[in-house]
Structures are given as C-alpha cells and as structure tokens.
Amino acid sequence: MSNKIFAAVTIAVALVLAAVTQLIPNEYFFSAAYTVLLFVILATAWNILGGYTGYVNFGSAAFFAIGAYTTVFLYNAFKAPLAVGIVAGTLVAGLAGLGLGYLTLRLRGVFFAIASLALAVVLYIFVVNWDYVGGARGAYVIQPREIPFGLPRYIHLIYAVQLVMAAFALVVARAIEKSTLGRGLAAIRDDELAAECSGVPTLKLKIFSTMASCALMGMAGTTFPYYLSYIEPSSAFSLSYAVNSIAMPLIGGMMSWMGPLIGAVLLGSVQQLVQVTVSSAWNLLIVGVLLVLFVTLAPNGIMGWVDAWRRRKGR
Amino acid sequence: MEVSWALLANAVIAGLLLGGFYAAMSVGISISFGMLDVVNIAHPAFIILGSYIAYIVNDRFGFDPIVVSLVVSPLFFLLGAALYRVYYYCFERRGQESLRGLAFFFGILFITEVALVLVFGVDYRMVSTRYGDVTWRAGEVDFPMRLVVPFLVSMVMVIGVQLFLTRTFFGRAVLAVAQDQLALRLMGVNPVRVKELAFALSIATAGVAGSFLIVIQPVQPAIGREFIGLVFAVCVLGGMGSILGTLIGAFVLGLAESFTSTFFGPSWAPAVSFGLLLATLAFRPSGILGR
Numbered sequence: 310m311s312n313k314i315f316a317a318v319t320i321a322v323a324l325v326l327a328a329v330t331q332l333i334p335n336e337y338f339f340s341a342a343y344t345v346l347l348f349v350i351l352a353t354a355w356n357i358l359g360g361y362t363g364y365v366n367f368g369s370a371a372f373f374a375i376g377a378y379t380t381v382f383l384y385n386a387f388k389a390p391l392a393v394g395i396v397a398g399t400l401v402a403g404l405a406g407l408g409l410g411y412l413t414l415r416l417r418g419v420f421f422a423i424a425s426l427a428l429a430v431v432l433y434i435f436v437v438n439w440d441y442v443g444g445a446r447g448a449y450v451i452q453p454r455e456i457p458f459g460l461p462r463y464i465h466l467i468y469a470v471q472l473v474m475a476a477f478a479l480v481v482a483r484a485i486e487k488s489t490l491g492r493g494l495a496a497i498r499d500d501e502l503a504a505e506c507s508g509v510p511t512l513k514l515k516i517f518s519t520m521a522s523c524a525l526m527g528m529a530g531t532t533f534p535y536y537l538s539y540i541e542p543s544s545a546f547s548l549s550y551a552v553n554s555i556a557m558p559l560i561g562g563m564m565s566w567m568g569p570l571i572g573a574v575l576l577g578s579v580q581q582l583v584q585v586t587v588s589s590a591w592n593l594l595i596v597g598v599l600l601v602l603f604v605t606l607a608p609n610g611i612m613g614w615v616d617a618w619r620r621r622k623g624r
Numbered sequence: 625m626e627v628s629w630a631l632l633a634n635a636v637i638a639g640l641l642l643g644g645f646y647a648a649m650s651v652g653i654s655i656s657f658g659m660l661d662v663v664n665i666a667h668p669a670f671i672i673l674g675s676y677i678a679y680i681v682n683d684r685f686g687f688d689p690i691v692v693s694l695v696v697s698p699l700f701f702l703l704g705a706a707l708y709r710v711y712y713y714c715f716e717r718r719g720q721e722s723l724r725g726l727a728f729f730f731g732i733l734f735i736t737e738v739a740l741v742l743v744f745g746v747d748y749r750m751v752s753t754r755y756g757d758v759t760w761r762a763g764e765v766d767f768p769m770r771l772v773v774p775f776l777v778s779m780v781m782v783i784g785v786q787l788f789l790t791r792t793f794f795g796r797a798v799l800a801v802a803q804d805q806l807a808l809r810l811m812g813v814n815p816v817r818v819k820e821l822a823f824a825l826s827i828a829t830a831g832v833a834g835s836f837l838i839v840i841q842p843v844q845p846a847i848g849r850e851f852i853g854l855v856f857a858v859c860v861l862g863g864m865g866s867i868l869g870t871l872i873g874a875f876v877l878g879l880a881e882s883f884t885s886t887f888f889g890p891s892w893a894p895a896v897s898f899g900l901l902l903a904t905l906a907f908r909p910s911g912i913l914g915r
C-alpha cells in the first residue's frame with residue numbers, strides 16, 4: 310500500500326470512528342479512550358527513535374510536557390485556541406528534540422539516553438519555578454463554552470482530536486519506516502559504524518528521527534491541559550509516560566508501526582481497567598513487571614510471536 | 625546582596641561534605657558504567673532500597689543505620705551478582721545491551737520504586753541517630769554531624785574501593801576488564817566472572833550509600849530518580865572509570881549545588897547536576913580526568 314492510500318484510509322477510519330463512537334452514552338469511555346490514544350501517540354513516537362533507530366529516549370515525559378505547557382503558555386498569553394496550541398506545541402517539542410539531538414547524538418547512544426532523562430528533570434524544575442505557567446501550584450485552562458460539531462461536552466472533542474492525531478502519528482511512522490530514510494535508520498540500528506562507512510549520513514538521519522519523534526510526543530501533550538482543564542508539573546512530567554512509551558513498543562514489537570499500536574491499545578486498556586478496579590500504584594507495577602518480563606523473555610514482543618507463527622505456517 | 629565570609633565558608637563546607645556523600649553514591653556507577661560498560665540506571669533504586677532497609681531496622685531495633693547497612697551489604701552484593709547474571713544471559717551475551725538492556729534496568733528502577741510505594745506509601749521516612757541533631761561549630765562555620773559522619777564513612781569506603789582496585793589481584797583484573805576483555809580472555813581469565821563480582825561490589829556500595837542518604841535527609845521512594853542524573857553526572861564529569869575522577873567530580877558537584885542553593889534558592893539545586901551533565905556531554909564528554 311502506498312503512503313498516500315495508507316494515509317487516506319487511516320485518517321478516514323479515524324474520522325468515521327470518531328463520529329460513530331460519539332453515540333456511546335457512557336461518559337467514562339471518552340476519558341479512558343483519550344488516555345489510551347495518548348499512549349498510542351507516545352508509543353508510536355518513541356518507536357520512531359527507539360525501534361527504528363535504536364536510540365533510547367527516557368525523556369518522553371519532558372517532550373509531552375513541552376507540548377502541554379506550550380498550550381498553557383499560549384492560552385495564558387493570547388487565549389489561543391486549541392488548534393494553535395497543537396501546531397505550536399508540536400513545533401516547540403520538535404525544536405527541543407533537535408537541540409538535544411544536536412548536543413548528544415554524536416556520542417554513544419547511552420549518553421543520549423542519560424541526557425534525555427536529565428532533560429526531563431531540568432525542565433521539570435524549570436516549570437516548577439516558572440510562575441507564569443502556574444509553577445508548582447499548577448494552572449487552569451478553561452474549556453471553551455461553544456463546542457463545534459454540536460458535540461455535547463468538550464471531552465468528546467478532545468477525544469476526537471486525539472483520535473485523528475493518533476492516526477496522523479501512525480501515518481508519519483509508517484511513512485518513515487517504508488522510506489529510504491527508514492532503511493538508513495535501520496542500518497544505524499543494526500550497525501552504526503558499518504552504516505557510516507557505507508555512506509549513510511548517520512548524524513543527519515539520527516537528528517531527523519529524534520526531531521520527528523519528539524515533535525509527535527509534544528503533539529500528544531498539547532490537548533492534555535484541556536483534558537482535566539487543570540495541569541500541574543508532577544502530572545505532566547509523570548514518570549509513567551516515560552515507562553509506558555518504552556514498555557508499549559517493547560511489548561507490541563518495535564520493528565513496525567503496528568507494534569506500538571498493539572502494545573499501546575493492549576497495555577493502555579489493561580491499565581484503565583486496573584486503575585478503576587484496583588489502584589493506580591498496582592497499575593504502574595504491572596507495567597514495570599510486564600516491561601521486564603517481555604524484554605528478558607520475549608525481546609521481539611507480540612509482533613515477534615506473530616512473525617514466528619507466520620513463518621511456521623509458510624513452511 | 626552582600627556576600628559575607630561566614631555564608632561563603634558555610635557554603636563551601638556544606639558543599640564538600642555533600643560531595644563526599646555524592647562520591648559514595650557514584651562510586652558504584654563508576655565501576656558498573658565506567659569500567660564494566662553496564663549502564664545500570666537502576667543504581668539509585670538500590671540506594672533507596674538501602675535507605676529503606678536501614679530505616680526498617682532502625683525503626684524496629686534502634687540500631688545505627690550506617691552499621692546496619694554495612695552488615696547487610698553482603699546481601700546487596702549477592703543481589704548485584706544475581707542481577708548481573710540475568711543481564712548477561714539476556715542481553716550482553718546476545719549483543720542487545722544498548723536498547724533492551726537499558727529498558728531492562730529502567731524497568732527494574734520503576735518496579736523497585738512502585739513496590740516501595742505500595743509497601744511504605746509516599747510518606748517521607750527518617751531515622752533517629754545519636755548524632756542526627758548535633759552540630760559542631762568552628763567560629764561561624766557549622767559542621768552538622770548528620771553530614772560529617774556519612775562524609776567520613778564515605779571517604780573510607782571510596783578510598784577502600786580505590787585501594788582494592790589498584791592493590792589487589794582481583795581489583796587489577798577488574799581494571800583489566802575495563803581495558804581489554806579479549807586480552808583478559810587470552811590470559812585464561814573469564815571476564816564474565818570478573819564483571820559479575822565487580823558489578824556485585826557496585827551494588828553493595830549503593831546499599832551502603834542508601835544509609836548515608838537517610839541519615840542526611842528524609843527519604844521517599846520517588847526521590848531515587850533525581851539521583852540518576854546526579855550519579856551519572858559525577859561519573860561523566862570526573863572521567864569514566866576513574867575513582868579519583870569520581871571523587872573530584874563529586875566535590876565539584878557538591879560545591880556547585882551548595883552554592884546554587886545558598887545564592888539562588890534550594891529549589892534550583894537539583895537542576896545543577898543535570899545542567900552540569902548536559903554541559904559535560906556537550907563540551908567535554910571525556911570528563912575532567914578522561915583520556
């Protein structure tokens with residue numbers, strides 16, 4: 310399937326899904342689905358750098374929060390509408406990714422991983438000390454009174470927007486995966502030195518994939534302040550975003566765009582269930598345990614099982 | 625703002641005392657990350673675990689937390705050996721340490737933190753010691769005992785590790801692993817065994833450092849991740865795999881943090897280590913004593 314057809318189909322499916330599910334009477338569905346979709350975007354974005362290129366980003370929460378706080382900033386400064394926040398948050402997060410990548414991607418991959426973690430903490434402290442966006446107390450973002458398309462509540466809109474953005478993230482991830490660029494990234498992942506020697510412009514490709522990955526993470530965060538119409542640093546920078554965006558691609562499978570989608574939908578739904586029925590601490594423990602179990606025992610994730618099964622059937 | 629000498633002297637002393645403690649936290653990372661090339665980002669989780677064990681025993685029986693940590697350090701040693709075994713068989717042997725190995729340690733860090741939250745909650749815990757509230761005063765300069773005691777024990781530990789690595793046969797084998805594993809194999813030594821014991825040693829130092837932490841400040845499970853940047857910053861700043869460099873890096877960081885919290889406010893102090901780390905990575909990745 311060519312990229313254009315895939316894009317058209319995915320976006321169309323997302324729009325239809327967004328329209329049809331509006332009929333669901335249960336309000337809880339929308340907030341649960343919003344969270345799962347948020348993880349779909351984060352996992353897909355993480356996988357562009359982690360799965361395709363082989364560089365671990367521990368700072369997902371930082372880029373997510375950059376998106377969220379760009380929205381808050383624009384809202385405080387100009388009462389900017391959501392659409393402006395989405396575009397600006399995506400761009401700012403992409404620029405932050407570019408900066409981090411430019412500084413650390415020349416070194417071994419480990420240093421990028423540690424620096425991404427460091428960035429999350431520096432930004433957290435920065436936001437806590439920045440009163441304009443609420444500081445440690447947090448900030449309120451009022452949901453607009455009029456909601457387009459005659460939707461009953463704002464969460465319905467946020468959910469639909471998130472659904473379309475998730476589709477967009479999948480389209481971008483698949484386009485990168487299937488392009489020459491994606492092959493360059495795979496070459497870096499498998500043997501960076503060999504790739505460099507064969508004329509792959511490794512640094513350029515790495516910086517590009519970091520930028521794309523971080524921009525999408527920022528995009529996931531832009532709607533977040535509107536979700537509860539309140540945001541505070543420790544929820545925006547929560548470590549659970551970092552863990553989930555690593556665990557989901559690892560559990561789903563990192564080699565294709567489908568892996569993070571499967572991982573995010575599965576793990577995201579399980580977490581929503583556990584959070585309601587047991588508690589949120591247990592739900593985080595489950596994510597951690599699943600991450601360690603999969604990474605030690607099934608390194609290729611669920612898609613790895615599917616591939617193995619296909620190969621066996623083909624023989 | 626007028627800077628008084630007393631304020632300056634206090635900031636220097638506090639920074640040096642804090643630096644000694646940072647050296648104890650980071651010496652394990654210098655061994656595992658600097659020498660063995662095992663990127664153990666779960667190191668701070670073991671520090672926090674050490675804090676909680678010291679807390680439990682201190683709370684029940686009133687024993688001194690530092691003594692407790694020295695007594696239980698063999699357990700941490702065994703834990704470290706087991707952890708390295710899993711790491712080796714699942715990742716290092718298959719050449720997957722760069723991505724999956726990192727994710728593995730991240731998972732371990734996260735599980736430890738959440739498990740501690742489930743058992744102890746998110747309340748800050750502290751220990752009671754005889755020296756906890758004592759402060760020596762030399763002129764206008766304060767020497768709080770809750771910093772001095774961990775500083776002294778930590779110096780003994782770091783110097784002990786350095787002597788062990790340079791003076792004993794086994795310690796030299798660890799240094800040899802850091803330099804050239806293949807050569808070691810050709811000499812008939814199994815590098816995996818050496819790495820296992822060295823990694824175990826690094827986890828044991830983390831457990832002891834945990835008891836220093838809870839003597840110095842109240843501890844709750846989530847503070848571990850703030851130290852990830854700190855220990856790596858010290859290790860990278862000093863130069864990878866050099867214990868002397870780690871000591872220097874720790875003092876530099878301790879002083880920088882102490883000055884930041886004295887002159888800009890304590891809420892900025894945690895950003896110092898990460899800022900220093902980013903700056904070191906960007907401008908001098910080989911560190912102060914790096915080759």
